[in-house]
Amino acid sequence: MNTNKVSIKERIGYGFGDMASNVVVTAVSMFLMFYYTDVMGISAGVIGTIMFVSRIFDGLTDLGMGIAIDKTKSKHGKARPWLLWMAGPIAITTILMFSVPESWGTTATLVYVAVTYNLLFLIYTAINVPYGTLNALITQDQHQRSILNIFRMSMAIGTTIIISSVTMPLIESFGGNPRAWQLVFAIFSIVGMGLFILSFLWTKEKVKPASEEANNVSVKDGVKALFKNKYWVLMVLIAVTVFIFQALISGITVYYAQYLLNDTGLVGLLTMSLFIPLLVGMLFMAPVLKRFGKRNTAMIGSVLIIIGSFIVLINPESLAVVLAGTIIRGIGFAPLAGTVFAMLADTIEYGEWKTGVRTEGLVYSGGSFGTKVGGGLGAAIIGWILAFGGLTDGGIEAQPESLFVAVKFLFIFLPVILCTILLVLFSFYKLDKEFPQIMKDLEQKKAS
Numbered sequence: 001m002n003t004n005k006v007s008i009k010e011r012i013g014y015g016f017g018d019m020a021s022n023v024v025v026t027a028v029s030m031f032l033m034f035y036y037t038d039v040m041g042i043s044a045g046v047i048g049t050i051m052f053v054s055r056i057f058d059g060l061t062d063l064g065m066g067i068a069i070d071k072t073k074s075k076h077g078k079a080r081p082w083l084l085w086m087a088g089p090i091a092i093t094t095i096l097m098f099s100v101p102e103s104w105g106t107t108a109t110l111v112y113v114a115v116t117y118n119l120l121f122l123i124y125t126a127i128n129v130p131y132g133t134l135n136a137l138i139t140q141d142q143h144q145r146s147i148l149n150i151f152r153m154s155m156a157i158g159t160t161i162i163i164s165s166v167t168m169p170l171i172e173s174f175g176g177n178p179r180a181w182q183l184v185f186a187i188f189s190i191v192g193m194g195l196f197i198l199s200f201l202w203t204k205e206k207v208k209p210a211s212e213e214a215n216n217v218s219v220k221d222g223v224k225a226l227f228k229n230k231y232w233v234l235m236v237l238i239a240v241t242v243f244i245f246q247a248l249i250s251g252i253t254v255y256y257a258q259y260l261l262n263d264t265g266l267v268g269l270l271t272m273s274l275f276i277p278l279l280v281g282m283l284f285m286a287p288v289l290k291r292f293g294k295r296n297t298a299m300i301g302s303v304l305i306i307i308g309s310f311i312v313l314i315n316p317e318s319l320a321v322v323l324a325g326t327i328i329r330g331i332g333f334a335p336l337a338g339t340v341f342a343m344l345a346d347t348i349e350y351g352e353w354k355t356g357v358r359t360e361g362l363v364y365s366g367g368s369f370g371t372k373v374g375g376g377l378g379a380a381i382i383g384w385i386l387a388f389g390g391l392t393d394g395g396i397e398a399q400p401e402s403l404f405v406a407v408k409f410l411f412i413f414l415p416v417i418l419c420t421i422l423l424v425l426f427s428f429y430k431l432d433k434e435f436p437q438i439m440k441d442l443e444q445k446k447a448s
Contacts, residue, residue, distance in 0.1 A: 006144050013202020014138065014148050015155035016195045017083060017131045022159040023192035024094055024124060027185060029250035029375065030164055030271070032097070033382060035181055037393070040100050042109065044391050048383020050114050055376020058121040059369040065129040066365025067219050077205030079137055079361070082130035087196035090127055091189035093120040098185040102178055125368065127196065133364040136345045137205040142435055146289050149342040154282040157275050157337070163188065164271035168264065225357035231431050232347040232363060238425050239344070239370025240377070242336055245305075245418045247378025249274065249329075252410045255386065259396060259407050260317055273323045274330040281334025293432040294339040294346075302419040302426070304332025309416045316408055329415070336422075341367070346431055353438045385410055 033051075036042045072078040097116045100109060135148050167184060174180035226232055253274075257266040289297055308328030315321040344367040352358040389406025392398050 006139050006141075006148060010138065010203055011148060011151040012155075013199050014134065015151040015199075016202065017134070017199035018152040018156035019159045020087075020192040020195035020199065021124075021128055021131065022156045023163065023188045023195075024090065024120070025156075025375075026160045026163045026250070027094060027098070027188065028120075029247050029379065030160075030253065030267075031167060033251050033379060034254045035098060036100070036113065037391070039178060039181060040102075040109070041393050042113065043387065044383045045387030046110065046383075047113070048380040048387065050110070050117065051383065052376050052380030054114065054118050054121065055372050055379075057118065058125060058376070059372040061122060061125050062129055062365040062369040062372065063223075063362070064365075065125050065368070066133075066359070066361040066363070067222075069130055069133055069361030069365075070222065070359050076200075077137065079130040079133040080200060080203060080205055082127055083134075083196050083200040086123055086127035087193045087200075090120070090123045090196070091193040093123050094189040094192070095182065095186045096120075099182045100178070121372065125372070129361070129365050129368045131199070132341060132344075132368060133360045134203060134205070135341065136348050136360045136364070137207045138203060140207050140349070140439070142342075142346060142439075143286075143290065145345045146294070146338070146342045147286055149345075150282055150285050150338055152341070153337040154279055157279045157282065161272055161275045161279070164275070165268035168267060222357060222359040222362050225351060225355040225359065226362055226366060228355050229347055229351040229363075231350050231429065232344075232366060234425060234428055235340070235344045235347055236366050236370040238422065238429075239340060239367050240374040241418055241422050241425065242340055243371045243374025244378040244381070245336075245374075245415055247375040248381065248410060248414060248418075251379055251382045252407065255382075255407050256322075256411045259399060259404055260411075261319055261322070262396065266319070270322070270326060273326040274333070277327050277330030278334045278337060281331050282338055285334060285338040288335070289338065289342075294343050295426055295429045295432050297335040298339045298343075299423055299426045301332045301335030302422045305329045305336075305419045306332075306416050308332060309412050309419075312412050316412065332419075343429070343431070346435055349435070349438055349442060350431055353441055381414070382410060 033044070033047060036047045037044045069079050069082070072081065074081045076084075093116065097120050099116075100112060104112065135145055135152075138148060139145060170184045170187075171180045174183050253270050254264060254267050257270060258264045285297075292300070305328075308325045308331075311325035311328060312322050314325075344363065348358065348360055348363050351363065385406045386403065389403040390400040391403050391406075
């Protein structure tokens, strides 16, 4: 079997998985904080703390999931069957998360929020870590992995654009009350479940280790090998930073529209001005990656995000200026979205070459840990800084001036800080140049 050939159907099937994941990701990153604070009236600071602590715990469960994947043996492979097993549970828990009881007291409500939030992400771990691992099991070809990642991210971005654009209008059409939120996310969850099942049906695991010994390792040896893999450690740090940025931009947009532009109805337009350029950029990403490599492309993207942020700073309350800066940031985000998971996949071969140990599940569990911690920290930072800025539930007239400063910092200045950190981290990544020789060495070992 040719482990490098990936059909169009399989690329689309792989992309369906991230479309389904983004039903959950968009719900949490873009609307959940707003639902908790402005719809259900829960303290932003308390919610931020719950999210952060929960995501740290959730990130730690990724290690267990990585071990479970590496130990899974079924006729469908070791990562792919989890998409089928978890498709229903993740739909149910997403609905529960947007079903906070209105009549409960403060303590009971916070317990409900903590339990449903943690349950959702426990199940999300059980489906998303295997989904990410699947990339490395479909093909070993570096360019084909990049193409799979482009399909994945392009289809995910399309889903984000749709959900961000139709969610608030749908909620308003259903009455704009808590029940409306529940109904809308029930619809989204059912669609997501179907997409996960399609992803399972349209993909196949084809990659085998260079030797059976590389795949049959103890948990202790597998974990030890991970921390000898310098590029894996680096990619975890990069993933944390990228997903702080993603959670930050997704979560603060509704507040920026509400308090700086005075219209929550602009959320869809602001989101499209970020994600449509991102989607267009993804269409050109394959030749760009082939020409410049993953690391250099990602660094260019980070610089563009910084430039876009400074454009917004010219006039933060002008819709035209904000849209112009956001479009530039969307173009810059495309290289990051198009490279991070493909770069993580390449660390699997580096680790096998360096240590003789191949553990796709553990490698991706570390990457997933980075995305979870980054996403949780991004959401928590929003809650903490909004609370520090004095956010109240009294409407725009009741907000102190410090809140508007806080929203500007979150929307404009913090992305600049994060992208500067990314530029430093990417400067240490040299695997693009080393990868061809690594693959030659592994092929020789497999042949012998």
